[in-house]
Amino acid sequence: xxxxxxxxxxxxxxxxxxxxxxxxxxxxxxxxxxxxxxxxxxxxxxxxxxxxxxxxxxxxxxxxxxxxxxxxxxxxxxxxxxxxxxxxxxxxxxxxxxxxxxxxxxxxxxxxxxxxxxxxxxxxxxxxxxxxxxxxxxxxxxxxxxxxxxxxxxxxxxxxxxxxxxxxxxxxxxxxxxxxxxxxxxxxxxxxxxxxxxxxxxxxxxxxxxxxxxxxxxxxxxxxxxxxxxxxxxxxxxxxxxxxxxxxxxxxxxxxxxxxxxxxxxxxxxxxxxxxxxxxxxxxxxxxxxxxxxxxxxxxxxxxxxxxxxxxxxxxxxxxxxxxxxxxxxxxxxxxxxxxx
Numbered sequence: 001x002x003x004x005x006x007x008x009x010x011x012x013x014x015x016x017x018x019x020x021x022x023x024x025x026x027x028x029x030x031x032x033x034x035x036x037x038x039x040x041x042x043x044x045x046x047x048x049x050x051x052x053x054x055x056x057x058x059x060x061x062x063x064x065x066x067x068x069x070x071x072x073x074x075x076x077x078x079x080x081x082x083x084x085x086x087x088x089x090x091x092x093x094x095x096x097x098x099x100x101x102x103x104x105x106x107x108x109x110x111x112x113x114x115x116x117x118x119x120x121x122x123x124x125x126x127x128x129x130x131x132x133x134x135x136x137x138x139x140x141x142x143x144x145x146x147x148x149x150x151x152x153x154x155x156x157x158x159x160x161x162x163x164x165x166x167x168x169x170x171x172x173x174x175x176x177x178x179x180x181x182x183x184x185x186x187x188x189x190x191x192x193x194x195x196x197x198x199x200x201x202x203x204x205x206x207x208x209x210x211x212x213x214x215x216x217x218x219x220x221x222x223x224x225x226x227x228x229x230x231x232x233x234x235x236x237x238x239x240x241x242x243x244x245x246x247x248x249x250x251x252x253x254x255x256x257x258x259x260x261x262x263x264x265x266x267x268x269x270x271x272x273x274x275x276x277x278x279x280x281x282x283x284x285x286x287x288x289x290x291x292x293x294x295x296x297x298x299x300x301x302x303x304x305x306x307x308x309x310x311x312x313x314x315x316x317x318x319x320x321x322x323x324x325x326x327x328x329x330x331x332x333x334x335x336x337x338x339x340x341x
Contacts, residue, residue, distance in 0.1 A: 007101025051104025219281030241322030282316035
């Protein structure tokens with residue numbers, strides 16, 4: 001069999017494979033492959049292009065398949081969906097594998113960077129920390145809802161909520177008082193865990209040379225730098241900084257027709273966590289502008305005056321991401337280029 005492209009529909013225990021030859025003819029169809037058999041089956045295939053959807057376990061399988069000389073590409077599931085529908089096949093694992101096989105060879109397909117073990121370990125820190133942050137937010141929202149049932153409405157800002165709620169505890173019935181106390185104690189434990197993870201992320205960033213370079217950019221601290229390195233690696237999966245900004249959803253969407261260009265809001269495609277970190281960093285830049293007269297500060301201040309605060313924040317975030325791509329892609333050469341510019 002002259003197999004050149006294979007699409008794999010990943011699952012927990014049973015996988016589906018669809019392989020085609022140079023002419024696009026299906027020559028390798030395996031609708032049910034057990035997890036214990038998958039690696040051995042891939043090892044016996046000739047080196048080929050393997051496409052998979054970026055889902056749980058995809059990066060692990062990509063690393064394993066690459067050891068056998070295969071070229072592995074990961075795609076966002078939403079980019080594969082149109083190819084599933086175009087074939088008018090029913091929704092099943094075999095149809096999904098065929099759609100993946102078709103999508104991976106499209107010339108304009110966008111792929112997800114494959115992460116190594118160290119990158120995924122750092123991302124575990126970020127995802128666990130973010131989970132604690134979301135849990136804390138949900139906890140305070142629950143707390144506000146409970147006390148509002150007794151006519152107590154407090155400010156949304158957490159610091160003021162914590163400071164003012166003490167004066168109202170005595171007014172709450174016994175069980176309600178206990179519930180509010182337990183929620184506040186749980187919030188304190190979450191704050192401690194978040195601080196611990198902040199320290200771990202900062203330590204990981206200080207130990208990584210690429211993260212230290214990124215932290216020299218305005219608005220990029222240890223958390224953002226660590227997340228960028230863990231998500232992008234060396235940035236070699238993107239041709240330039242603008243392509244990376246488009247992948248992260250920090251470019252305006254287009255609604256052009258009849259030769260007339262119309263640009264709308266940013267697309268918000270890609271990694272929402274990275275995008276939020278970059279925007280928060282941009283807001284810190286704007287908050288600290290003051291009377292600074294360096295080139296970047298003058299540009300940012302002028303941008304706020306012309307386009308408004310939020311558009312300026314997004315523009316700074318996009319600019320920082322492009323600069324981050326240059327730092328990751330060129331390394332020390334980027335610093336030399338910057339110094340001679």
